[in-house]
Amino acid sequence: MIDVIGGGFAGCEAAWIAARLGAQVRLWEMRPAKPTPAHKTGLLAELVCSNSFKSSNRHSPAGQLKWEMEQLGSLMIPTALKHQVPGGEALCVDREAFASEMTAAIASHPRIELIRKEWTGADTDHPVVVATGPLSSDAISRWIETRTGSGRLFFFDAVSPTVTAESVDFCLAWEQDRYDKGDGSYVNCPMNREEYDAFVSALVSAERSTPHLESETRYFEGCMPIEVIAQRGRDSLRFGNFKPVGLTNPHTGGRAYAVLQLRQENAQKSLYSMVACQTTLKWSEQKRVFRMVPGLQNAEFVRYGVMHRNTYLDSPRLLDARLRLRDSQTFFAGQITGVEGYVESGATGILAGLFACVSDEIPPPPRECALGSLIAHVTNTDSPDYAPMNINWGLFPDPGTLGDKSVRREAKLRAATEAFLKWRETLPLP
Numbered sequence: 001m002i003d004v005i006g007g008g009f010a011g012c013e014a015a016w017i018a019a020r021l022g023a024q025v026r027l028w029e030m031r032p033a034k035p036t037p038a039h040k041t042g043l044l045a046e047l048v049c050s051n052s053f054k055s056s057n058r059h060s061p062a063g064q065l066k067w068e069m070e071q072l073g074s075l076m077i078p079t080a081l082k083h084q085v086p087g088g089e090a091l092c093v094d095r096e097a098f099a100s101e102m103t104a105a106i107a108s109h110p111r112i113e114l115i116r117k118e119w120t121g122a123d124t125d126h127p128v129v130v131a132t133g134p135l136s137s138d139a140i141s142r143w144i145e146t147r148t149g150s151g152r153l154f155f156f157d158a159v160s161p162t163v164t165a166e167s168v169d170f171c172l173a174w175e176q177d178r179y180d181k182g183d184g185s186y187v188n189c190p191m192n193r194e195e196y197d198a199f200v201s202a203l204v205s206a207e208r209s210t211p212h213l214e215s216e217t218r219y220f221e222g223c224m225p226i227e228v229i230a231q232r233g234r235d236s237l238r239f240g241n242f243k244p245v246g247l248t249n250p251h252t253g254g255r256a257y258a259v260l261q262l263r264q265e266n267a268q269k270s271l272y273s274m275v276a277c278q279t280t281l282k283w284s285e286q287k288r289v290f291r292m293v294p295g296l297q298n299a300e301f302v303r304y305g306v307m308h309r310n311t312y313l314d315s316p317r318l319l320d321a322r323l324r325l326r327d328s329q330t331f332f333a334g335q336i337t338g339v340e341g342y343v344e345s346g347a348t349g350i351l352a353g354l355f356a357c358v359s360d361e362i363p364p365p366p367r368e369c370a371l372g373s374l375i376a377h378v379t380n381t382d383s384p385d386y387a388p389m390n391i392n393w394g395l396f397p398d399p400g401t402l403g404d405k406s407v408r409r410e411a412k413l414r415a416a417t418e419a420f421l422k423w424r425e426t427l428p429l430p
């Protein structure tokens with residue numbers, strides 16, 4: 001017996017694989033009796049916003065992830081392909097048809113009992129997979145906090161954009177910690193007076209996103225959007241987050257007028273996040289405005305800044321590589337673990353459902369593959385500010401191949417596929 005809590009992408013995938021492995025599953029979904037602020041129907045696996053499952057190109061991180069999910073018997077990927085609508089390279093779906101078929105598949109499975117009720121927490125003698133998503137109900141959030149300790153469940157996402165290291169121009173930027181105190185985890189992007197003025201003007205006049213939820217418009221003083229800080233005065237950034245003190249530009253030998261700092265996101269230094277640049281700007285505007293900063297003119301964004309309600313765990317300090325709360329039978333899956341997106345959530349649902357059913361002798365997915373890269377993010381203790389993330393090139397390990405970006409990326413995917421297929425052979429799946 002397994003209880004799966006939450007009938008979103010992660011919960012449906014967890015229930016599906018557990019049932020395929022022969023487990024008796026109870027899937028708890030509180031909608032429609034208890035709605036969330038974003039869902040509009042009582043259907044399982046509802047897409048609350050865009051209808052895209054991102055790229056289906058096999059030569060992309062999202063394409064590789066979907067392929068790995070299919071190899072494990074995913075329910076959502078074949079269902080999405082069946083209800084695909086035109087979307088260029090992206091796998092876009094007819095949301096109503098997709099969610100209706102997902103609901104029917106789960107409801108009619110002989111080993112899955114669909115319980116339409118809020119789960120408020122309980123001690124069980126069998127595994128529980130918690131997949132209650134970014135809008136987890138208050139009752140289960142309280143239960144999770146009692147299990148994990150206070151301060152280990154976050155309710156608000158105020159995240160700065162993240163870029164790949166290989167897209168930063170080090171002819172203009174440089175590595176240095178302020179006053180050289182630290183372990184070299186910062187990269188500095190300098191601005192002269194004209195560049196700073198142009199950046200601030202663009203920032204304050206850029207188009208902002210329409211908040212999805214009412215709560216998004218309430219900011220904590222400690223994490224104001226950068227555009228709101230800039231609005232308070234021309235120099236507010238320069239005397240605040242962008243102060244140039246303690247930094248010497250090795251390209252000029254002098255001090256910059258203002259400095260946007262990037263902070264290392266992972267041990268392999270493949271990703272950097274912009275320090276204190278949480279923002280509500282539209283994604284296209286973030287790209288345009290932050291690319292005005294010298295060193296970031298070709299920046300490749302793997303994650304844009306957001307500020308919205310989002311319930312997620314401090315997973316690196318709580319979960320093991322099988323997505324299990326240490327020393328327990330409680331597994332977590334989906335956005336609540338700190339992955340982001342429909343597909344990434346479904347992918348971790350497959351893993352949590354699998355590990356809730358199989359013995360500990362089955363290893364977690366290898367680091368090289370897309371699933372292993374997601375697990376590496378979820379258990380990444382290098383980043384002090386754990387933030388949710390989509391699958392992206394920077395999460396895959398460097399294969400050590402020489403060559404340009406496209407050659408290295410192809411090598412990443414080859415290594416991912418090889419490692420995944422070997423791991424797949426160890427699984428007791430039909």
Ligand SMILES: Cc1cc2nc3c(=O)[nH]c(=O)nc-3n(C[C@H](O)[C@H](O)[C@H](O)COP(=O)(O)OP(=O)(O)OC[C@H]3O[C@@H](n4cnc5c(N)ncnc54)[C@H](O)[C@@H]3O)c2cc1C
Pocket residue numbers: 005006007008009010011028029030031035036038039045046048049050051117118119120131132133134135136137139140212213309333334335336340341342343345346
């Ligand atoms: C406003 C908004 C817009 C978004 N836009 C996008 C987007 O465009 N593209 C994208 O990829 N991602 C988007 N996301 C993120 C997206 O919601 C998640 O990536 C994805 O839905 C997470 O899947 P999940 O299974 O973890 O959670 P969900 O899909 O949210 O599923 C969780 C389920 O748990 C249920 N539940 C909660 N608490 C309980 C309880 N105590 N008992 C029983 N059931 C419970 C909920 O009703 C829900 O059905 C958005 C999120 C929000 C909030």
